[in-house]
Amino acid sequence: MATFKDFRNKVKPNWCPGCGDFSVQAAIQRAAANVGLEPDNLAVISGIGCSGRISGYINSYGFHGVHGRALPIAQGVKMANRDLTVIASGGDGDGFAIGMGHTIHAIRRNIDVTYIVMDNQIYGLTKGQTSPRSDMGFKTKSTPGGSIESALNVMEMSLTAGATFVAQSFSSDLKELTSLIEQGINHKGFSLINVFSPCVTFNKVNTYDWFKENITKLADVENYDPANRMTAMQTLMEHNGLVTGLIYQNTEQKSYQELINTYDKNPLANQDLEITEEKFNELMAEFM
Numbered sequence: 001m002a003t004f005k006d007f008r009n010k011v012k013p014n015w016c017p018g019c020g021d022f023s024v025q026a027a028i029q030r031a032a033a034n035v036g037l038e039p040d041n042l043a044v045i046s047g048i049g050c051s052g053r054i055s056g057y058i059n060s061y062g063f064h065g066v067h068g069r070a071l072p073i074a075q076g077v078k079m080a081n082r083d084l085t086v087i088a089s090g091g092d093g094d095g096f097a098i099g100m101g102h103t104i105h106a107i108r109r110n111i112d113v114t115y116i117v118m119d120n121q122i123y124g125l126t127k128g129q130t131s132p133r134s135d136m137g138f139k140t141k142s143t144p145g146g147s148i149e150s151a152l153n154v155m156e157m158s159l160t161a162g163a164t165f166v167a168q169s170f171s172s173d174l175k176e177l178t179s180l181i182e183q184g185i186n187h188k189g190f191s192l193i194n195v196f197s198p199c200v201t202f203n204k205v206n207t208y209d210w211f212k213e214n215i216t217k218l219a220d221v222e223n224y225d226p227a228n229r230m231t232a233m234q235t236l237m238e239h240n241g242l243v244t245g246l247i248y249q250n251t252e253q254k255s256y257q258e259l260i261n262t263y264d265k266n267p268l269a270n271q272d273l274e275i276t277e278e279k280f281n282e283l284m285a286e287f288m
C-alpha cells in the first residue's frame, strides 16, 4: 500500500521559501495515500501560475496545461478513464479570472473531479497584479491607487452555481486540508476546495498572521450542518467568506457520469481500439 512518500518525485519545487503552495502539495500527497490510492490511480492536472507547477511535483499522472484550462482537460481525462482519481489544481487567477467559465460549468455539471484552488488573492507568477480574489483597496503594480473592484466570494458563488461539495481551508492547517481533500476525493461529484495559500513575496496584506486572526473554523461553530445550503450561505455572509472546513455537501445528487445511461463501465482508455499496430503507429506518428 502506498504512503505519502510514494507520491513524491525527484523534482524540487521552485516556489519561494514559505509559499503556501508547499502545504497544498503535501496535503494532496497525504490525502492520496490515506484514501488508498497508488500513484498510477491518480492524475493531477494543473493550469498556469506558481500554483500550476504542482502537477510536476507529484508522482502521479500529470498534465501542466495552459492558463485557465485545467478543468476542461481534467474533465476529459475523467471521461476517458473513470477509474482514475482526477485532481485539477491551479491559482485564483487561473480558476476565477481567465478560467471562470470552465469553473462555473464544471460546478453545475457535477463531474467527479476534485478541484483545489491555491488562493493567494494575487497573480504570483506574473509578479503581483490583482486577481478577482483581491480585496477592494488592495495595492499592487496594476492597482497602485488600490483596487476599485470588489473581491469575488467564490464560496457563495459556488453554492448558487449548484455545487455539491464546497470546502475551504488554509495552508497552515495541514490536518484540516488533508482531511478535506480526502473527503473531496471520496465525494461522488465535483468538489471545490479553495485554499488560502499565502504568497509571501507579493501579497503583504493577506499573510499567514492575517488569516490566523480572521479565519473562523466551522469545526468551532456549534451545530454547523454542512448538509444545509441555507445555513452555509448565511454563515459565509456573516463571516465575509473567511471560514474554513466543509461548508456544504449534497450527497443526494448524482454525478455527471452516473447520469449518462450509455456510459460504458469499461473506461475508454482500456477499450480495444480495433485497429492494427501498423495503423496505430501511423496515427501516432501524425501527432509526434
Ligand SMILES: Cc1ncc(C[n+]2csc(CCOP(=O)(O)OP(=O)(O)O)c2C)c(N)n1
Binding pocket: 048, 049, 050, 051, 052, 067, 090, 091, 092, 093, 094, 095, 098, 118, 120, 122, 123, 124, 125, 126, 131
Ligand atoms: C492565456 C494567458 N494569459 C495570460 C498569461 C499570463 N499569466 C501567467 S500566470 C497568470 C496569473 C497567475 O495567477 P494565479 O492563477 O492566481 O496563480 P499564482 O501564480 O498566483 O499561483 C497570468 C495572467 C498566460 N500565461 N496565458
Ligand code: SF4
Binding pocket: 014, 015, 016, 018, 019, 020, 021, 050, 051, 120, 124, 125, 198, 199, 200, 201, 202
Ligand atoms: S511568488 Fe508568491 S505564489 Fe509564487 S512561489 Fe513565490 S510566494 Fe509562492
Ligand SMILES: [Mg+2]
Binding pocket: 049, 091, 092, 093, 118, 119, 120, 121, 122, 123, 124, 131
Ligand atoms: Mg494567485
